[in-house]
Amino acid sequence: MxxxxxxxxxxxxxxxxxxxxxxxxxxxxxxxxxxxxxxxMNRLPTGEYLTEATSPDGTYTVKAYVNSPSLSVDAVRGELIFNKKNGKTKNIYWNYRESRATIEWLDHQTVVINGHTLHVPNDRYDFRREE
Incomplete structure (x- = not known):
C-alpha cells in the first residue's frame, strides 16, 4: 500500500x-x-518618402517617411541606413500625429528627428513605449 x-x-x-x-x-x-x-519596429508600414540627411562623416543616412492611413492620424517613420554596411537598414523613429520630418545631425553619431535626440546606431524613439 x-x-x-x-x-x-x-x-x-x-x-x-x-x-x-x-x-x-x-x-x-x-x-x-x-x-x-x-x-x-520592423513591422512598421513603409509610407511615403519625406526627406533624408546624411551624417557628417557619411557613415549613416536617416530617411523619413510619412504614413497616412485613411482612418487614423499621420505618423512619421525614421529609417537609419548603414552606408558602409551595404545599405543595411534599421527603423529608429516612429511617432504619430506628425506629417513632416526635420532631421539634423549634431555630430557623426547624434541625430535629432523632430526634436527627439537619438544616439545612433543604438537609440530608438517609439511613441508606443513612452509614458
Missing amino acids: TVNLKEKKARRKKIWRILLVASTLVLGVIGYAIYWFFFD
Whole structure:
C-alpha cells in the first residue's frame, strides 16, 4: 500500500511539472506574439518618402517617411541606413500625429528627428513605449 501511495505522489508531481512547463511555453508564445504584432519596429508600414540627411562623416543616412492611413492620424517613420554596411537598414523613429520630418545631425553619431535626440546606431524613439 505504501508503494502505491508513493507512485501516486510521484505521478502527480510529474503531471504538475509537465503542466508548469507547458503553461510557461504557452505564456511565452503569447507574450512574443503580442510584442510582434504591436511593438516590433520592423513591422512598421513603409509610407511615403519625406526627406533624408546624411551624417557628417557619411557613415549613416536617416530617411523619413510619412504614413497616412485613411482612418487614423499621420505618423512619421525614421529609417537609419548603414552606408558602409551595404545599405543595411534599421527603423529608429516612429511617432504619430506628425506629417513632416526635420532631421539634423549634431555630430557623426547624434541625430535629432523632430526634436527627439537619438544616439545612433543604438537609440530608438517609439511613441508606443513612452509614458
